Amino acid sequence: MTKYVGKPIPRYDGIGHVTGATAYVDDINMPGMLYAKVLRSPVHKGVMKRIDVSGAENLPGVAAVVTAKDVPGKNRYYNDEQPVFVEDHIRYRGERIAAVAAVDEDTAMEALEKIKIEIEEQPPVFDPFEAMKPAAPKVRPQGNLWIFNSGESRVVTKGDVEKGFAESDEIVERTYTEKMNDMAAIEPHVAVAYTDASDRLLIHTVSQARHFHLGHLCPIFNLPLSKICLVGGTVGGGFGGKNEVQTEHVAGLLALKLRKPVKYRLTRQEVLQCTTKRGAFYFEYKSGVKKNGKVMAYKIRAVHDIGAYNTMGAYAVEKHSFYIVGPYDVPHVRYDGYAVFTNKPVSSSMRGFSTINVNYAHEVQMDLMAEAIGMDPWEIRFINAWREGDIAPNQWKVVAAGLIETLKKTAELEGVKLPPHLLAMSSQRR
Amino acid sequence: MRKRGKGLSSIGYITGFFGGGDPNQAQIGLKMDGTFNLMMGTVDIGQGCKTALSQIAAEELDVPVEAITYTNSDTDIAPFCMGAFASRATFIGGNAILNACRDLKRKMKEFVGALWGVKAENLVVADNQIFLKDDPQKKMSMGELGAASTFGGGYLTGLGAYRPDGPFQVDPVTGAMPALCAASFATTVVEVEVDTETGGVEVIRSTQAYEIGKAISPLMCRGQINGGVAMGIGMALTESVYPYWPSGDLAVDNFGDYVLATAADMPEENRFAILEVPHPDGPYGAKGFSEMGANAMIPAITSAIHDAIGVWITEFPTTPELVLRALADKKK
Numbered sequence: 001m002t003k004y005v006g007k008p009i010p011r012y013d014g015i016g017h018v019t020g021a022t023a024y025v026d027d028i029n030m031p032g033m034l035y036a037k038v039l040r041s042p043v044h045k046g047v048m049k050r051i052d053v054s055g056a057e058n059l060p061g062v063a064a065v066v067t068a069k070d071v072p073g074k075n076r077y078y079n080d081e082q083p084v085f086v087e088d089h090i091r092y093r094g095e096r097i098a099a100v101a102a103v104d105e106d107t108a109m110e111a112l113e114k115i116k117i118e119i120e121e122q123p124p125v126f127d128p129f130e131a132m133k134p135a136a137p138k139v140r141p142q143g144n145l146w147i148f149n150s151g152e153s154r155v156v157t158k159g160d161v162e163k164g165f166a167e168s169d170e171i172v173e174r175t176y177t178e179k180m181n182d183m184a185a186i187e188p189h190v191a192v193a194y195t196d197a198s199d200r201l202l203i204h205t206v207s208q209a210r211h212f213h214l215g216h217l218c219p220i221f222n223l224p225l226s227k228i229c230l231v232g233g234t235v236g237g238g239f240g241g242k243n244e245v246q247t248e249h250v251a252g253l254l255a256l257k258l259r260k261p262v263k264y265r266l267t268r269q270e271v272l273q274c275t276t277k278r279g280a281f282y283f284e285y286k287s288g289v290k291k292n293g294k295v296m297a298y299k300i301r302a303v304h305d306i307g308a309y310n311t312m313g314a315y316a317v318e319k320h321s322f323y324i325v326g327p328y329d330v331p332h333v334r335y336d337g338y339a340v341f342t343n344k345p346v347s348s349s350m351r352g353f354s355t356i357n358v359n360y361a362h363e364v365q366m367d368l369m370a371e372a373i374g375m376d377p378w379e380i381r382f383i384n385a386w387r388e389g390d391i392a393p394n395q396w397k398v399v400a401a402g403l404i405e406t407l408k409k410t411a412e413l414e415g416v417k418l419p420p421h422l423l424a425m426s427s428q429r430r
Numbered sequence: 431m432r433k434r435g436k437g438l439s440s441i442g443y444i445t446g447f448f449g450g451g452d453p454n455q456a457q458i459g460l461k462m463d464g465t466f467n468l469m470m471g472t473v474d475i476g477q478g479c480k481t482a483l484s485q486i487a488a489e490e491l492d493v494p495v496e497a498i499t500y501t502n503s504d505t506d507i508a509p510f511c512m513g514a515f516a517s518r519a520t521f522i523g524g525n526a527i528l529n530a531c532r533d534l535k536r537k538m539k540e541f542v543g544a545l546w547g548v549k550a551e552n553l554v555v556a557d558n559q560i561f562l563k564d565d566p567q568k569k570m571s572m573g574e575l576g577a578a579s580t581f582g583g584g585y586l587t588g589l590g591a592y593r594p595d596g597p598f599q600v601d602p603v604t605g606a607m608p609a610l611c612a613a614s615f616a617t618t619v620v621e622v623e624v625d626t627e628t629g630g631v632e633v634i635r636s637t638q639a640y641e642i643g644k645a646i647s648p649l650m651c652r653g654q655i656n657g658g659v660a661m662g663i664g665m666a667l668t669e670s671v672y673p674y675w676p677s678g679d680l681a682v683d684n685f686g687d688y689v690l691a692t693a694a695d696m697p698e699e700n701r702f703a704i705l706e707v708p709h710p711d712g713p714y715g716a717k718g719f720s721e722m723g724a725n726a727m728i729p730a731i732t733s734a735i736h737d738a739i740g741v742w743i744t745e746f747p748t749t750p751e752l753v754l755r756a757l758a759d760k761k762k
Contacts, residue, residue: 156605209513
């Protein structure tokens with residue numbers, strides 16, 4: 001028996017959350033604090049020929065303007081590809097070009113309008129299927145496909161799909177599309193940065209992954225871990241949208257330059273249009289099933305619109321492989337997943353990261369297969385459900401299997417009368 | 431006309447980052463009054479990790495949960511955490527805490543053993559005190575131990591870490607990636623009502639079962655499932671940054687355009703059960719599951735729409751426009 005584990009202990013900080021007593025990063029106000037705003041690219045693709053920030057610098061109330069050349073360390077992060085500030089090439093609308101720190105946000109906004117930029121606009125590509133064609137405009141010089149260690153697609157193979165289809169009684173084909181989502185945490189991205197009396201850089205952050213972020217930020221600031229501290233730990237919702245650096249580098253660079261506290265917070269519009277998204281997914285599913293309900297084979301092609309830079313987009317295509325045919329034992333599988341660059345915001349982690357879309361596809365596919373052979377949708381799931389020790393398409397072995405138990409319990413709660421041969425099944429034995 | 435339909439879906443969900451190799455550290459120190467400072471890098475993003483991870487520490491040390499202070503406020507004091515993502519905090523952070531608590535108990539026994547002139551293995555840490563196995567009356571409360579160690583020139587603090595095996599290279603030919611912390615499972619039934627005139631879809635009821643190894647913190651689990659229901663509904667029916675993807679027209683710039691499900695969209699009836707098939711590597715058998723609440727809703731809603739109006743719409747969000755177009759195509 002446990003005393004605390006498994007007990008309905010109230011939320012550690014729940015009272016503070018519901019009474020509004022919890023202090024979030026945007027609640028921080030410091031004497032002499034400056035406010036940052038960022039000039040973002042107005043075009044989807046192009047080359048920045050010229051930038052003149054003098055008009056902004058000369059505006060009363062402006063403390064500093066920073067661009068790519070003001071970054072003390074590396075201006076790139078994530079595979080050394082994504083810039084903190086645009087150097088020359090622009091890959092999506094909303095990329096950072098310059099940042100201003102001023103006495104208030106209105107002044108900072110006014111200063112942004114005084115920055116002169118000259119951009120040679122180029123034709124963008126939004127559609128990943130267009131982007132995959134050889135003649136498509138290149139989002140990045142290396143080409144529009146991410147190259148996996150298996151080549152242009154992430155490949156997963158198990159058994160022999162053509163044999164599996166030949167042994168099937170019915171073949172079902174369907175395409176599935178998931179359009180782009182935002183993580184939509186109530187708390188927008190915000191950071192407050194300042195240097196302390198020991199000349200260390202402190203940044204109050206909404207990061208979900210502070211140590212991960214330190215790995216990106218130290219090279220940007222050119223500071224060792226001993227000189228930087230990320231403060232936080234209580235975040236107003238993340239849902240995957242705060243796994244990547246959005247504000248900390250901007251606030252930190254300005255604070256280092258000015259030796260004054262700087263707050264940088266995104267508007268909702270910036271969050272929705274410029275931060276990471278769950279990139280769109282497109283799947284082609286083909287599966288074969290026997291009349292007795294046994295799913296024999298899956299052939300799957302996935303195309304993921306990863307946006308302008310790869311941070312976790314290619315990983316999303318890799319992560320599919322755990323559940324590409326669902327929690328079911330399927331003898332023959334072939335999966336090809338493509339990660340395609342387009343001139344859109346960056347695709348990253350979000351709610352049910354990279355499983356939610358395959359879960360969608362394989363479950364509708366299960367219903368379609370049940371329909372094709374005239375079987376009850378409950379029964380086809382029982383028949384194919386993972387049992388203890390089954391091997392997933394990517395060779396992962398299933399431990400502590402429990403799908404059948406959830407089927408039985410849901411049926412019971414729903415008042416669905418399952419036949420005895422299904423009720424006799426267990427995830428622990430076949 | 432309003433038409434009702436039901437849909438079923440079953441899913442699995444994985445714990446952790448890239449099938450393994452994502453470590454966490456934990457540190458727990460006894461304070462002078464017998465309370466504890468649990469130092470963690472893991473951020474509370476609303477999922478309730480402060481609660482669940484404090485429960486694990488309290489259980490392992492057998493001290494009141496109120497005696498645990500969850501300290502994660504900055505990266506100077508917070509030991510390494512890969513991140514509060516991939517539904518990994520309870521499984522990986524929890525295991526790191528178990529290791530730290532075991533280290534602390536060992537040090538407590540060594541300290542008291544030296545103080546009393548007894549062997550450490552003859553001491554027991556339980557019930558908020560430390561006592562002699564063969565003579566439970568010979569004991570010291572955690573408060574007394576905190577004072578004795580602090581003012582006796584000691585610092586009783588436990589260190590622990592945990593890393594699931596990995597990271598593993600993906601095999602370029604087969605795609606084999608053999609590692610994984612744990613898998614949890616869910617089955618969902620939803621009932622929807624489709625308005626054939628407006629194309630609007632309303633989720634009327636949902637019934638679900640989740641198998642999550644062990645519900646460390648049942649209230650937090652309920653919160654995650656309820657939140658998942660709302661997010662599943664939002665993603666299934668309304669949420670999209672590019673409603674006309676793959677077109678690049680970016681239509682949204684506020685929550686009036688990017689429509690999230692709210693309390694008003696929650697099903698009137700929302701029943702679920704939590705089942706536990708303990709995972710051998712999970713803390714108290716727990717598996718990661720936080721994010722999966724949204725996953726099973728979406729295909730179940732698609733299936734229920736099919737049951738109601740007889741068409742499969744396999745893109746989401748399934749907006750009223752898509753429903754009306756599908757109905758029009760069906761008529762043709």
